[in-house]
Amino acid sequence: MTVLAALGPLGIGVIVAAVVGGLFAFRKTRADAHKATAEGEKAEADAAEKLTQIALSLVEPTNRELAAVRRDLDAHKQSDADAREARKVAAVEHMAWDIQAAEQIRALGGDIDNPPPLYEGDHL
Template identity: 40%
Template sequence: MILPHFAEIASGIGGTGVGGLIIGAFGHRKAKADAAAVLTATAMSLVEPLKEEIGDLTKQLGTVRGELGTVRAELSAHKGATERREAARQQALSAHTEWDTQMADRLRAAGVDVPEPPPLDVAS
C-alpha cells in the first residue's frame, strides 16, 4: 500500500509539517473513496432485487398479454357465432311470421274462423 511509504517520507521531511499535510490529503481521499465504495455497494444491493422483481414482472406481463390475446380471440369467435345465430333466428322468424299469416289467410278463405297468428318476436 502507498500510505505507509508516505508516513516514512513525512517523518523524514519533518513530522507534522508538509508530510502531515500529504498524509492528511491522501487519507481524506481514501476516506471519500471508501465512503463512495460503501454507497455503491449499498445501492447495488438495493438495485439488484429490484432488477430481479422487474424481470419477474416483465415475464408475468408477457404471460398475461398472451392470455389476454387468447381471451380476445375467444370473445371475438363467440361474438361472431352469436351474430350468425341471431341473423339465422331473425331470418327464420321472418319466414315463420310470413308463413303463419299465409296459412291464416288460406284457412279464412276456406271458411275456417281463425284468429290472427300471435307475434313470434319476443323482447330480449
C-alpha cells in the first residue's frame, strides 16, 4: 500500500493544508521580521535626529559664549597694546628728563653717573 492510499483523500488534504499554511506562515514571519527591522531602523533614525537636535541646541550657546570671549580677548589685547605704547612714550620722556637732570647736576658741580635705562627692548 502506498502512502497516498494509506492517507486517503482527507490525509492528503491535511498535508496540502499544512504545506500551504507553512508557506504562508514563513512569509508572514519574514514580513514581520522585515517590519521589525524597519521599525528598529526608524527608531535609530529618530534617536539620531533627537541627538542631533540636542547637540545643535548646545552648539549655539557655546558659539555665542565663544564669540563673547573672543571680543573680550581682542579688547584686552588692544588695551594691553595701548598701555605698552603709553609706557614706551613715558619711558622715552622720562629718560630725556633723567639725562637733563644729570647734566644740570654736573653743571652745578655735582658728580653723577648717567641714568640707567628704564627698559630694554620691548620689556617695558
